[in-house]
Amino acid sequence: MTRDLTITEVRLTPILVADPPLLNTQGVHQPYTPRLVIEVVTADGITGVGETYGDTKYLELARPFADKLVGRQVSDLNGLFTTADEVAVDSSRVLGQVDVGGLRGVQTADKLRLSVVSGFEVACLDALGKALGLPVHALLGGKVRDAVEYSAYLFYKWADHPEGVPCEKDDWGAAVDPAGVVEQARVFTERYGFTSFKLKGGVFPPEEEIAAVRALAAAFPGHPLRLDPNGAWSVATSLKVAEELGDVLEYLEDPALGTPAMAEVAARTGVPLATNMCVTTFAEIKEAFTKNAVQVVLSDHHYWGGLRNTQQLAAVCRTFGVGVSMHSNTHLGISLAAMTHVASTVPNLHHACDSHYPWQSEDVLTERLTFDGGKVAVFDAPGLGVELDRDRLAFLHRRWLDDDGTLRDRDDAAAMRVADPAWVTPSVPRW
Numbered sequence: 301m302t303r304d305l306t307i308t309e310v311r312l313t314p315i316l317v318a319d320p321p322l323l324n325t326q327g328v329h330q331p332y333t334p335r336l337v338i339e340v341v342t343a344d345g346i347t348g349v350g351e352t353y354g355d356t357k358y359l360e361l362a363r364p365f366a367d368k369l370v371g372r373q374v375s376d377l378n379g380l381f382t383t384a385d386e387v388a389v390d391s392s393r394v395l396g397q398v399d400v401g402g403l404r405g406v407q408t409a410d411k412l413r414l415s416v417v418s419g420f421e422v423a424c425l426d427a428l429g430k431a432l433g434l435p436v437h438a439l440l441g442g443k444v445r446d447a448v449e450y451s452a453y454l455f456y457k458w459a460d461h462p463e464g465v466p467c468e469k470d471d472w473g474a475a476v477d478p479a480g481v482v483e484q485a486r487v488f489t490e491r492y493g494f495t496s497f498k499l500k501g502g503v504f505p506p507e508e509e510i511a512a513v514r515a516l517a518a519a520f521p522g523h524p525l526r527l528d529p530n531g532a533w534s535v536a537t538s539l540k541v542a543e544e545l546g547d548v549l550e551y552l553e554d555p556a557l558g559t560p561a562m563a564e565v566a567a568r569t570g571v572p573l574a575t576n577m578c579v580t581t582f583a584e585i586k587e588a589f590t591k592n593a594v595q596v597v598l599s600d601h602h603y604w605g606g607l608r609n610t611q612q613l614a615a616v617c618r619t620f621g622v623g624v625s626m627h628s629n630t631h632l633g634i635s636l637a638a639m640t641h642v643a644s645t646v647p648n649l650h651h652a653c654d655s656h657y658p659w660q661s662e663d664v665l666t667e668r669l670t671f672d673g674g675k676v677a678v679f680d681a682p683g684l685g686v687e688l689d690r691d692r693l694a695f696l697h698r699r700w701l702d703d704d705g706t707l708r709d710r711d712d713a714a715a716m717r718v719a720d721p722a723w724v725t726p727s728v729p730r731w
């Protein structure tokens with residue numbers, strides 16, 4: 301049977317999804333965070349879905365990009381990149397800018413484009429898979445595992461967003477000390493069966509975060525542990541933490557900011573270093589790998605440009621003997637499905653991937669994805685194997701429409717200022 305894979309329509313739906321008060325070195329998560337849901341429709345009436353960042357700068361690019369795709373084939377995945385290059389990026393969005401205050405490294409025009417392309421690539425792969433009756437992992441060459449392991453992503457957290465701020469309540473409670481962190485980890489294991497743990501650090505002075513990791517090690521002996529202060533420490537502080545926690549850490553994630561500082565730390569500790577901050581583009585690989593600055597790259601299909609670029613990154617890492625795993629920030633089930641498909645095809649994935657999904661009480665799918673024993677089973681249904689819940693999508697879009705603009709761009713420092721008007725983004729190194 302021949303199929304008409306021509307794209308006849310692209311729908312873009314920006315939404316705001318509930319987010320708990322999770323703390324990081326920049327500040328705190330807003331009560332609602334923007335995401336963009338992308339749908340591509342083919343001449344045969346097949347719809348593919350994708351998801352990416354929904355902040356204004358991404359929407360500004362996604363709209364003209366979407367217009368250019370009408371009339372093209374969903375199978376023309378390579379063409380997405382050349383088409384994206386034709387869309388102008390407002391230089392004020394990228395010059396001297398960093399992503400989410402630096403949490404995802406530098407901001408460049410290319411990275412901005414790739415962050416948009418990734419959502420469309422996933423939507424095209426979903427549509428193509430549905431048209432061919434094949435799961436996305438088959439389009440990527442086939443899965444090498446039937447389930448993908450994720451780690452519990454622990455956060456220091458307030459019980460509630462600041463008083464008076466409209467928000468959705470969550471049932472996780474507060475975690476602002478070692479006992480709270482261990483309790484949160486227990487809930488993660490009970491609800492999802494995770495066996496490895498990552499703590500988002502850079503929030504409290506290093507001694508307190510060392511104590512929290514020590515408490516985790518005592519509560520979960522032998523389980524892989526990670527600590528990620530998002531580059532908040534000096535080289536000296538990073539080395540001190542590495543020395544104190546070296547016996548229990550699987551890796552230390554971005555202890556210090558930038559490749560030269562990471563290389564200095566790496567040269568003086570045996571603890572492996574992971575990053576989603578100094579290697580975030582192909583252009584950054586050469587310096588980091590030749591300086592031996594990182595031992596694990598945390599890929600993220602959103603900003604690396606999609607699932608096939610993630611496979612290419614994994615191949616480069618394999619060539620250099622560098623490990624690979626996955627970074628995550630707030631995302632929904634479409635992206636978790638996409639992450640799981642690509643992760644299932646990467647042979648050299650030796651660490652459990654990060655996922656924020658357990659923190660998201662809201663989704664746009666008819667059925668939430670589930671973790672069993674800390675793993676997500678790889679779907680074998682055509683495409684991504686997920687279905688959009690149009691009522692939920694409309695509800696979350698209505699929230700975005702009703703917002704006066706304050707929540708449409710993620711800003712953890714601004715969210716912190718609601719609780720602490722004197723808060724300024726800490727200069728780095730903070731400790």
Ligand SMILES: O=C([O-])C(=O)C[C@H](O)[C@@H](O)C(=O)[O-]
Nearest residue numbers: 324403404576627628629630
């Ligand atoms: O370094 C990381 O793993 C992240 O930046 C992940 C997320 O952005 C996390 O820090 C957050 O959302 O606060």
Ligand SMILES: [Mg+2]
Nearest residue numbers: 528553554576
């Ligand atoms: Mg990180």
